Amino acid sequence: MSRRDAPTADRPSRPAAEPTASGPDAKAPRPVTRGRVEKRQAILDAALVVFAREGYDRAGVDVIAAEAGVAKPTVYNHFGGKETLFREMVLSSAIRSRESSLAAIDALPVAPADLTAELLGLAHRLAVCFRDPRAWVLQRVLVTESAHFPDLLKEVVGDGTSRITEALAGRLALLGAAGRLDMPDPVRAAAHFFALTTGEVLTRSLNGARPTEAAELDAILAAGVDTFLRAFAADRCGG
Amino acid sequence: MSRRDAPTADRPSRPAAEPTASGPDAKAPRPVTRGRVEKRQAILDAALVVFAREGYDRAGVDVIAAEAGVAKPTVYNHFGGKETLFREMVLSSAIRSRESSLAAIDALPVAPADLTAELLGLAHRLAVCFRDPRAWVLQRVLVTESAHFPDLLKEVVGDGTSRITEALAGRLALLGAAGRLDMPDPVRAAAHFFALTTGEVLTRSLNGARPTEAAELDAILAAGVDTFLRAFAADRCGG
Amino acid sequence: MSRRDAPTADRPSRPAAEPTASGPDAKAPRPVTRGRVEKRQAILDAALVVFAREGYDRAGVDVIAAEAGVAKPTVYNHFGGKETLFREMVLSSAIRSRESSLAAIDALPVAPADLTAELLGLAHRLAVCFRDPRAWVLQRVLVTESAHFPDLLKEVVGDGTSRITEALAGRLALLGAAGRLDMPDPVRAAAHFFALTTGEVLTRSLNGARPTEAAELDAILAAGVDTFLRAFAADRCGG
Amino acid sequence: MSRRDAPTADRPSRPAAEPTASGPDAKAPRPVTRGRVEKRQAILDAALVVFAREGYDRAGVDVIAAEAGVAKPTVYNHFGGKETLFREMVLSSAIRSRESSLAAIDALPVAPADLTAELLGLAHRLAVCFRDPRAWVLQRVLVTESAHFPDLLKEVVGDGTSRITEALAGRLALLGAAGRLDMPDPVRAAAHFFALTTGEVLTRSLNGARPTEAAELDAILAAGVDTFLRAFAADRCGG
DNA sequence: TATGAATGAGGGTTCATTCAT
DNA sequence: AATGAATGAACCCTCATTCAT
Missing domain, CATH: 1.10.10.60 (Homeodomain-like)
Structure with missing residues (x-):
């Protein structure tokens, strides 16, 4: 007769990983x-x-x-509707991604013992952030749909340099003040750091279309950090 | 101007295949x-x-x-159908784009008087190539639809380094042999040149979503070439 | 790949009712x-x-x-779309209906032998017009949807008295000039003729919701014409 | 009936306390x-x-x-559900409307000094009833949805002449007996009274789609009463 | 060959209706 | 008893695609 005869048990599926102990002695049979x-x-x-x-x-x-x-x-x-859902999803993902990226930058020591190793660590942390599917959608979907949602770009990235770039620039400026780096412009150096590391990763993976293997990732990041230090290390001319 | 521009003169003659360069001379005014x-x-x-x-x-x-x-x-x-049209359009555009990029690289002198100026000129020529709508579609549509046309990627870019990167790497290697550059790996240097110049342009323009002004373009390219030379110029430590 | 599956060769069928004689000897196989x-x-x-x-x-x-x-x-x-279709349908139906009503009025003789019979004939002809499904939709759908398509009303009926009322008013005026009717205002008389005949038919049939039988229709129209003549016949006080 | 099938008898509970006269005594003041x-x-x-x-x-x-x-x-x-709500709303509105109409008719004096003025007053009172939004919905929604709720018509209006028409017919018959009117059939005269007054108002206002101004309303009603009296006044031939 | 007209399939959205609180 | 949240069923409309000319 009506379409709701057995309201229970015909819920379609919902895998619902449910990591909790689903043993037979669950007190509450809560579906x-x-x-x-x-x-x-x-x-x-x-x-x-x-x-x-x-x-x-x-x-x-x-x-x-x-x-x-x-x-x-x-x-x-x-x-x-569909568009609002898309917008809210992008925005919430953007916040998550930005926070994780900022955290990765925050973990960069101000007075590192091994600058190369620390920058490499930062690159890896950032690459992880960017390769997280949650953030990956930003680099992928924003590019994909930016022409049709131009305002999303304005909200997600700033007008010019993004907050993430500025955060890294601040750290690099500290390293410069500490005599470890020699940069004409920390903001530009930060942008180039991203271009040489995470940017290259995205380029090589074709914005995520092709999965990058771990070894290739390491090589890309190492090369990027190396070039960065060749350009900006204070002791790049021997020392 | 609707869809009836030339209502006359449609004779049903021959398919006349391959409209592309039908001879060694591309300047012929098309017979x-x-x-x-x-x-x-x-x-x-x-x-x-x-x-x-x-x-x-x-x-x-x-x-x-x-x-x-x-x-x-x-x-x-x-x-x-739609898909085939898309594929053929991408392929033909890819060829055009690759040719223009290769030409831009080809114009880089092997023994330049002013290396900075020449690299800057190359960067501008490449940026023009990338900002040409004809090529822009590659950087934009390939990213956009790469997940749904994975084979197009394989056909357009090679598996690893693209032919364009290899071409630039060859030139850079010549400059290295001439004692003008000092690079551990010319291919990596070429990739980083792209990352620091055209890549930054694309990043800043959000893959073409935001038009970049001429002054900003100049600044981006100059900064990229500067960093590149800080990293790889043979006389980067003074000399 | 595209939204559609590859169009291999499995076009479904097209049942195509084909009510025509599908015998083997059909001369013209015209579907x-x-x-x-x-x-x-x-x-x-x-x-x-x-x-x-x-x-x-x-x-x-x-x-x-x-x-x-x-x-x-x-x-x-x-x-x-749906709305445009509705509009065009209403308009075309309105024209048809108006023409048929005008024709019915046109057939009213100017110097009738039996005025009562002629007016009754007119009432019947108009009732047929109004009961034609083609015109019926005007009386029904216009009322139904007039609040949501207010402009349709303006286009179909005029602002005040409709063209049909005016046409009947003209005829009645002629009959008045001929000494057969005695009306203070022919337009008002025409409107009241409609009100007493076709209007009553519509009212009794509840705007077409209830089918009116022929006998009832006759009675309604006869009563309407009778009242009309009681009010407006020149010889209504005996003669 | 509605877009959905009629909920015949599988309503799960809702005994539907039957708000209509739930006992022999409808006057109980409801606790x-x-x-x-x-x-x-x-x-x-x-x-x-x-x-x-x-x-x-x-x-x-x-x-x-x-x-x-x-x-x-x-x-x-x-x-x-929606349909039941509609039905109950229509029914309750119908009762209210009928009562007000009956009251308007009841106020018609049996032996009026000025018959014309009294009939005009009746027409105005009825017009007010019909133009009350509460009753207006009957003339509007009943027409609109009559095809889809045919039983509502049967319940609201009777099968043939409605109770309101009968009430007016009674009054008119009294006036006839008093020598003020001369009608072959009081019921028919009552119906025509409605057709010439409130019916015309509804027609001219396009069933409420176009608001009628007071002056126009007066003219319509005056004309209707005039025609009515031309047809049915006992002294219509001078006296 | 090029086209106007027609189509099957599917998308986004809304709505009357019900469940769990 | 009243409600926020959820749902199945359509509905309007669009699009890639194919006949018939």
């Missing part, structure tokens, strides 16, 4: 019914995955909803 | 083979414009056909 | 392929039927297309 | 269960407003609930 507020996050996560995999146009709201384990209108209840 | 083959080229040109502007999914075959001044089924007569 | 231009009229006819039956909102473009024997996008090729 | 019952009335009022403004299909339950200041499920708790 997968996760809290209401978590659905919003589930949709955002699913949107990240699907948008990153398919691109904006090819991504179907059906697919996102299915990936999130909700019905399609639920997406429209939480977010207004 | 006016007007009628059939030009439609194919018009469609390709329109496809370049529309695909670059809209992206693969958003680009409509109607729009491409209108832009080319032909009817929609004509597109299907010439090319098999 | 149902009615001329191109006729599809537009078929869609308009179907729209009239469906809109009249379902109302604007409930009417589905799918249903209209099926009723017309065309595919859904064909409706969108001919007309821009 | 003041305040707070609850007022919501029901608020929903009915909101439904009247929204259904009248938007029509059945375009009216959203969300909008009605918002207009009533309740949540959407509350509407479903009180009434079973």
